[in-house]
Amino acid sequence: MVSALRKPGVEILAEIRRWDPRWADTDMVSGLIVKGHEAGGRIGEETTFILVQKAVARSRLPVFARGGIGPHTAAAVLAAGGAGVVLDNQLLLTRESPLSDAMRARLSRITPDETGIIGDTSDTAWRIHERPGFKHVRTLRSKIDSAEGVDVQARLSGLVGWTDPMREVLPLGQDVGFAPGLAERYRTAGAVLTALREAAREGVRLAATGPILTENSGVAAAHGTRWPVVQGPMTRVSDSAAFAESVARAGGLPMLALALMRPGQVDTMLAETRERLGDLPWGVGLLGFAAADLVKAQVEVALKYKPSYALIAGGRPEQARAMEEDGIPSYLHVPSPRLLAMFLEQGARRFVFEGRECGGHVGPLSSFVLWETMVTTLVDELAKRSDARDISVLFAGGIHDARSAAMVAAIAAPLAEVGVKVGVLMGSAYLFTKEIVESGAVVGGFQSEALGCDGTVNLETGPGHASRCGVTEVARFFQ
Secondary structure, eight states: OHHHHHTTTOOOEEEESSOOGGGSSOSSSSEEEEEOTTSSEEOOSSOHHHHHHHHHHHOSSOEEEESSOOHHHHHHHHHHTOOEEEOSGGGTTSTTOOOOHHHHHHHTTOOTTOEEEESOTTTTOEEEEOOTTOHHHHHHHHHHHHSSSOOHHHHHTTTBOSSOTTTSBOOOOGGGGGHHHHHHHHOSHHHHHHHHHHHHHHHHHHHHHSOSSSTTOTHHHHHTOSSSEEEOOOTTTSOOHHHHHHHHHTTOBOEEEOTTOOHHHHHHHHHHHHHHHTTSOOEEEEETTSOHHHHHHHHHHHHHHOOSEEEEETOOHHHHHHHHHTTOOEEEEOOSHHHHHHHHHTTOOEEEEEOTTSSEEEOSSOHHHHHHHHHHHHHHHHTTOSOGGGOEEEEESSOOSHHHHHHHHHHHHHHHHTTOEEEEEESGGGGGSHHHHHTTSSOHHHHHHHHTOOOEEEEEEETTEEEEEEOOHHHHHHO
8 A cells, every 4th residue: 555655656654653673764654753652542652752762763764743742842853853743632722623612612721631541552542531520431441441352443433523522532632731822822723833833943942052951051050060960769779878979970969769768777878878978969859748757757867967959759849948948959849830830839949840751650741741831831930930040940751861861951941041940850761870780779680671671661550650660570460
């Protein structure tokens, strides 16, 4: 079929949902559309951010990105070497959209997290519009999950529609959450496309010419480190003073994971850290959702050794404020734009935007979707304020090398331009270093398992409780 279409000169693009080495060197198609996990309709496990990196690095074909695309993430695709982007859900509320007034009214209030997945992301999954009251979606998912070898696409036949979401299945991606803002700002599809092209080019220009993620730039100046890089706290991994020393001496900011350690264990680890690192900056990672008595006891021990910074996972502004009053500047994970505006109002000034691509516990939104919404929200909030230079932001989730960092620089360019301090937080990337084994933070077998891993999977213990892990026998057994 492909050959027949190409004879009259038709240009063919192949849409892929996971990387296959056969696309590395083929003349069967003219380009690739990589469709990420966050897109609507049929999807795989890998997000647009990850697929773009793989395809651009491994294929000689032009690469177009679909899923999670907005003005800032379009800049990231160009920075990575991509040829362009694909829009769909983002245009649903523009003037030209054929949706009814009733559907427009319903989608005008939609947010990126109002989607769900039915089927298995390793093969047959679909991302669709879902809210708590959608009984028809719940029933469909139950039937699909309980059947062996079910054909999800066949089950959806006759159910997909765009008139009544209470009875029909809408194949919407997380980027439908961009539609209300884009329609409000630009009104027409043409204006959206023009604005997106201009923003993408400007983001790349600023990233290429400005001091974003360069030596001594962004958060590096505030942290007292050479590079604007923070090593993310990893439970039972970054609890080694020797490993923290290697990160600090290489110019990053190490974070020791206190996790659920008892006070005596914390004391031993931090005493060695202070002795090894001397005046070099370092920080501690706390679990803001852990038992209050335990966190209080950990903080009391930490104050003895005066860490330079803290990072509170699942934390609240009052927790960060208490740490700051004790002289420890503290970062908070922020999983949604609504919380970002609230945290700013409550005095928080240091944030981590961590996408679903990260290792360990993950939130619902992919890096592209989260970063796009957070940058847009923060730029809008700062237009009303005068304290941009007091704000620090760490981007996290799928960042590991020059290409991924360049993509972040393009996304973060509008923030850096107004004075926000920008940096990246990396965790999993450190698992592949020689120092992490030499320091005893992990054993060689752990690293070997990571090196042999060609994919990851999210293991869910319940709604909102998911952890990203390597695809191992234990993960298969869990599923």
